[in-house]
Structure formats: structure tokens, C-alpha cells
Amino acid sequence: MQQESKRQKQVAGEVQEVLNEIFRKLGLTMVDGGMVSISSVKMTPDLLEARVYISLFQVTDREAAMKKLEDRTWEIKRELAASIKHQVRRIPVLQFHLDETLDQVYKMEELFRKIHENDNQDPHAPKNDV
Numbered sequence: 001m002q003q004e005s006k007r008q009k010q011v012a013g014e015v016q017e018v019l020n021e022i023f024r025k026l027g028l029t030m031v032d033g034g035m036v037s038i039s040s041v042k043m044t045p046d047l048l049e050a051r052v053y054i055s056l057f058q059v060t061d062r063e064a065a066m067k068k069l070e071d072r073t074w075e076i077k078r079e080l081a082a083s084i085k086h087q088v089r090r091i092p093v094l095q096f097h098l099d100e101t102l103d104q105v106y107k108m109e110e111l112f113r114k115i116h117e118n119d120n121q122d123p124h125a126p127k128n129d130v
Contacts, residue, residue: 008043014084015050015092016041022079031068034059039099043092050092053099062098069096 004012019038023029029036039055059065069076073094081091 002045004042005045008045008047011047011088011092012041012043012050014087015043015052015080018080018083019052019076022076022083025079026072026075028069028072028076031056031065032060034065036065036069039101047088048090048092049095051095051097053097055099055101066096066098 016038019041023036023038035057036059037055037057038052040053042051042053043049044051054066054069056062056065073096077091077094080094085091
């Protein structure tokens with residue numbers, strides 16, 4: 001995978017900052033009683049696409065939450081264009097992706113916890129009775 005250029009990182013940071021503000025403004029930070037946040041933004045080398053990674057916390061229906069964002073993409077892009085039109089030649093196409101990093105972290109922690117419990121309950125383990 002190609003490493004991001006300095007310009008890609010700059011534009012991605014600016015887009016993420018502006019999108020966070022747009023989400024607050026449009027009331028998209030809370031969906032179905034859960035919290036929605038932008039975990040990261042990755043720009044393509046030509047700066048024409050922005051992959052927006054969305055983190056959902058305690059959202060019951062993840063697919064419905066993502067659909068809600070996709071349904072409002074045009075409105076979000078219009079707000080984004082108003083904010084960054086003087087910094088980029090073309091406004092990037094927004095692609096929303098579910099960021100499952102937190103879910104993976106919770107699964108790994110649960111696995112480690114189970115392994116630790118199994119180690120403590122191992123019948124073949126030497127006992128330190130004094």
C-alpha cells in the first residue's frame with residue numbers, strides 16, 4: 001500500500017475537522033441513542049475521494065445508522081464544499097465506511113480475559129500450597 005503524501009494528510013485532517021463540525025451542526029452525532037464519530041479520513045492520491053471511517057458507539061442498528069449518513073451525503077458534501085472550497089480544486093466524493101476497530105479491540109480483550117481465566121483454572125497447573 002502506498003504511503004500517504006503530506007498533502008493527502010493535510011487535506012484529510014482538514015476534511016475530518018470540518019466534517020466533525022458539520023455532524024454537530026446537522027445533529028448527526030447522536031443516532032438511535034448511540035454516539036456517532038468520525039474516527040479517521042483517508043484521501044486518495046488525486047484528492048478526489050475521501051474515505052470517511054465512522055465509529056458507532058452503543059448504536060443498536062448499525063446498518064440503519066450508516067444508511068442515514070449515506071442518505072444525507074449530499075447535504076454533508078454541500079456543507080463541506082462551503083467550508084473548504086478555497087483550499088481544494090475539487091470537492092472530494094464522500095464514501096462512508098464503518099470503522100470496526102473498537103469492536104475488534106473488545107473481541108481481543110474478551111479473548112485475553114477468557115485465556116487468563118482458563119490459565120487460572122488449569123487442573124494441570126502446579127499448585128503452590130504451603
